[in-house]
Amino acid sequence: MGFWKKLLNNSAAATAPQDNIFEGDMIITKRETAPETRICFSTQRELDLYELEELCDRVGWARRPLRKVRKALQHSFLVVSMWEVRGKSKRLIGFARATSDHAFNATIWDVVVDPEYQSKGLGKALMKYLIKKLRGEDISNITLFADPGVIDFYRRLGFMLDPEGIKGMFWYPD
Amino acid sequence: MGFWKKLLNNSAAATAPQDNIFEGDMIITKRETAPETRICFSTQRELDLYELEELCDRVGWARRPLRKVRKALQHSFLVVSMWEVRGKSKRLIGFARATSDHAFNATIWDVVVDPEYQSKGLGKALMKYLIKKLRGEDISNITLFADPGVIDFYRRLGFMLDPEGIKGMFWYPD
Numbered sequence: 001m002g003f004w005k006k007l008l009n010n011s012a013a014a015t016a017p018q019d020n021i022f023e024g025d026m027i028i029t030k031r032e033t034a035p036e037t038r039i040c041f042s043t044q045r046e047l048d049l050y051e052l053e054e055l056c057d058r059v060g061w062a063r064r065p066l067r068k069v070r071k072a073l074q075h076s077f078l079v080v081s082m083w084e085v086r087g088k089s090k091r092l093i094g095f096a097r098a099t100s101d102h103a104f105n106a107t108i109w110d111v112v113v114d115p116e117y118q119s120k121g122l123g124k125a126l127m128k129y130l131i132k133k134l135r136g137e138d139i140s141n142i143t144l145f146a147d148p149g150v151i152d153f154y155r156r157l158g159f160m161l162d163p164e165g166i167k168g169m170f171w172y173p174d
Numbered sequence: 175m176g177f178w179k180k181l182l183n184n185s186a187a188a189t190a191p192q193d194n195i196f197e198g199d200m201i202i203t204k205r206e207t208a209p210e211t212r213i214c215f216s217t218q219r220e221l222d223l224y225e226l227e228e229l230c231d232r233v234g235w236a237r238r239p240l241r242k243v244r245k246a247l248q249h250s251f252l253v254v255s256m257w258e259v260r261g262k263s264k265r266l267i268g269f270a271r272a273t274s275d276h277a278f279n280a281t282i283w284d285v286v287v288d289p290e291y292q293s294k295g296l297g298k299a300l301m302k303y304l305i306k307k308l309r310g311e312d313i314s315n316i317t318l319f320a321d322p323g324v325i326d327f328y329r330r331l332g333f334m335l336d337p338e339g340i341k342g343m344f345w346y347p348d
Contacts, residue, residue: 068278074276101249104242105281141344143319143342143345146340148340155343162342167342168317170334170337171318171334
């Protein structure tokens with residue numbers, strides 16, 4: 001977790017202890033430098049889509065129609081957002097979602113961490129939170145499609161590349 | 175299509191012309207040998223789970239709890255079954271399903287064709303039907319995880335392996 005200290009990670013829907021502005025789940029504080037700053041996770045899918053778009057802009061993703069993003073969030077099995085909370089203000093700093101058949105398989109999409117908050121163990125914390133939530137729903141086969149630059153990141157989290165020769169394949173329209 | 179002749183493939187929910195026992199979609203007849211035999215596709219998700227289990231048994235898949243199979247079918251975005259229809263009787267000979275966020279991505283799971291009906295172009299027809307249905311829902315990113323033995327099958331259908339180095343990855347519980 002780097003210099004982030006995990007305070008709580010087992011409560012199902014813990015509210016931040018100091019105030020009620022955030023209904024989150026896992027809470028991390030910056031130990032030495034800014035004890036008033038917390039990192040929280042939420043599975044609420046009603047996100048401000050403009051805020052999400054800004055986050056995706058910051059990592060250089062191509063913009064997508066908000067109408068389709070709204071539909072995708074609505075029909076994802078799990079939507080996880082990561083927030084920096086300081087006093088009464090909060091900022092969206094990470095996001096990931098998963099589709100699923102609610103029984104066997106889940107596929108993780110759109111994993112993003114604000115570049116300013118990268119390399120601090122927060123992407124790892126976000127993924128661990130997501131995996132824990134999926135495991136809590138009895139999903140045993142968690143899959144994703146990784147860009148070359150993040151394969152090692154996912155490998156360190158326990159994801160396997162092409163197990164038993166199984167290969168990810170893509171079909172795009174002409 | 176091998177020796178199967180495609181009669182209809184554009185109607186949204188065409189009923190088999192000779193009788194009403196089957197509400198299917200794409201209909202194929204065996205041209206020379208058995209004109210009374212038709213192959214039909216359906217997207218109805220209320221399948222006889224025992225019949226589906228028998229089909230999966232025939233290809234040697236491990237059995238799965240029917241309660242979970244029912245849940246998976248219910249929460250799949252698309253469920254496609256393939257049937258051989260002779261007069262008043264029908265037999266499940268193929269199956270596939272897809273999870274999706276209903277907007278951008280779909281992932282295909284559990285593609286199976288009865289071994290007796292393999293190598294006749296029917297797996298290809300099943301997949302083409304599935305892709306067409308997904309494209310009709312404006313899904314542009316269709317993905318799957320292919321066992322080594324079927325990579326070429328999917329490649330011939332237009333699926334690409336690791337495009338731009340993107341890799342399929344799996345996480346399983348310990």
